[in-house]
Amino acid sequence: FISKLPDVGTTIFTVMSKLAHQEGAINLAQGFPGFDSDPKLQQLVTKAMSDGYNQYAPMPGVYGLREQIANKINTLYDSDYHPESEVTVTAGATQAIYTIVSAFIRPRDEVIVLKPAYDCYEPAVTVNGGAIVPIQLKAPLYKVNWSAVERAITPKTKMLFINTPHNPTGTILDKEDMMELSRILKGTDIILLSDEVYEHIVFDGKKHESVARYPELRARSFITASFGKTFHNTGWKMGYTVAPKALMEEFQKVHQFNVFSVHHPSQKAFATYLKEPEHYLRLNDFFQQKRDLFLDLIKDSRFKVTPAAGTYFQMLDYSEITQKEDVDFAKRLTKDHKVASIPTSVFNLHQEDFKMLRFCFAKDDETLKKAATILCNI
Ligand code: PMP
C-alpha cells in the first residue's frame, strides 16, 4: 500500500507519556489534569447508567445537553445558536475537527494553518487530500500577521484554522484580531474552524474572544470545544461543535457514519452539570493560581518565561541552558532529571524559536513543587 500519511509518526503525546512512565518522571508533557473531575459529575454519570441510559444516544446528541451548550454560548458570547440545528455532541474536539475537515475538504483544497499548531490539524487535512498553507507566528508574542494571512488566500482556500487560547504558546486572540479576521474573510466562502477548547482557561482578567460573538465570523464558523479540558476528564473524550445550520447539516452527514453518536450516560450527566455556570466559570481562577505558582517556583531557574495568557501550558525558553535541539533536550530532561515536557518543534514552531519546551501545569501543587525544584537545578 501507499501510506496516506508517509510523514506522520506516533504523536509526541504518546511518545513523551510513555517515556515519562518508563523513566518514572513527573509528566508535565501530555496535557491532562493530575486531579480528578468533580465527584458530583461522576455520580451523575453513574446515575444515568443505573437509570438505563445505556443504548445509543440521539445522533446529534442528547437534546437537553445541546440546549445547555447553546445556552452557555449564547449567554457568554451574546450569540444565538439553536440547540436543534446548530449543535452536535462529539467524542472530544479531535473527532469534531477530523469530521469537519472530512466533510468539506477535497483533494487540492487549501487550508490555512497558523503555526505552531496543535498536532491533529495537519494530518486531518492531508488524509483528505488537502494542502496546508502555513503562516508562521513569531516569538516571543506569536501575534498573527493578518496581512500575511490575507496574502495567503487564493481561490483554492477552503478553510482557515484558528485556536484561542493557543496550544502550545498560551497566547490569546483579542478583539482587534477578530475584527481583522472578519475584515479579511468578508466576501469569501472560507470556512473558519475555531478551536476554542481552552475557552474557560484565560488569565489576568482578560476575556475569551469567541468567534460566536462576531456575526461575520459566526456565519462561516465551526467552533470546537472539549469537556475533557473544562471538567478534568480528558479520558471521557467528550466535546461538541457548533456551527450555522447549513454547515452543521454537512457535518452531521459525516458524523452519523463516523461515530453516529457518543457516550450516552456522560451526555445525560453533562446536561445536568452544565446548568450551574459556576462549574466552568471558576476555571480561570483555578488555573491562574496554578500558573502563578509554577512561575513563582521556577523564577530562579535559568529558563526564560513569557507568562501564558491562557491554556494550562507554559512554554519555557531553555536557550541559556543549552543549544541542544528541543526533542533531544526534552528526552534528556525526562531520562536524566525525571521531568517530562513537550518539545515544541513538533507543533512546527519556527526554527529560530526551537529552544522552547512546553510544560503542563494542570497538576497538584506538590507535583509542581517537585518538578520546579528539579527545573531550578538545571
Ligand atoms: N485542540 C487543542 C488545541 C487541544 O489542545 C486538544 C487537546 N485536548 C484538542 C483540540 C483535542 O481535544 P479532545 O481531547 O477533546 O479531543
Ligand code: GLN
Ligand atoms: N491536547 C493535549 C496536549 O496538547 C494532548 C491530547 C492527546 O494526547 N491527544 O497535550
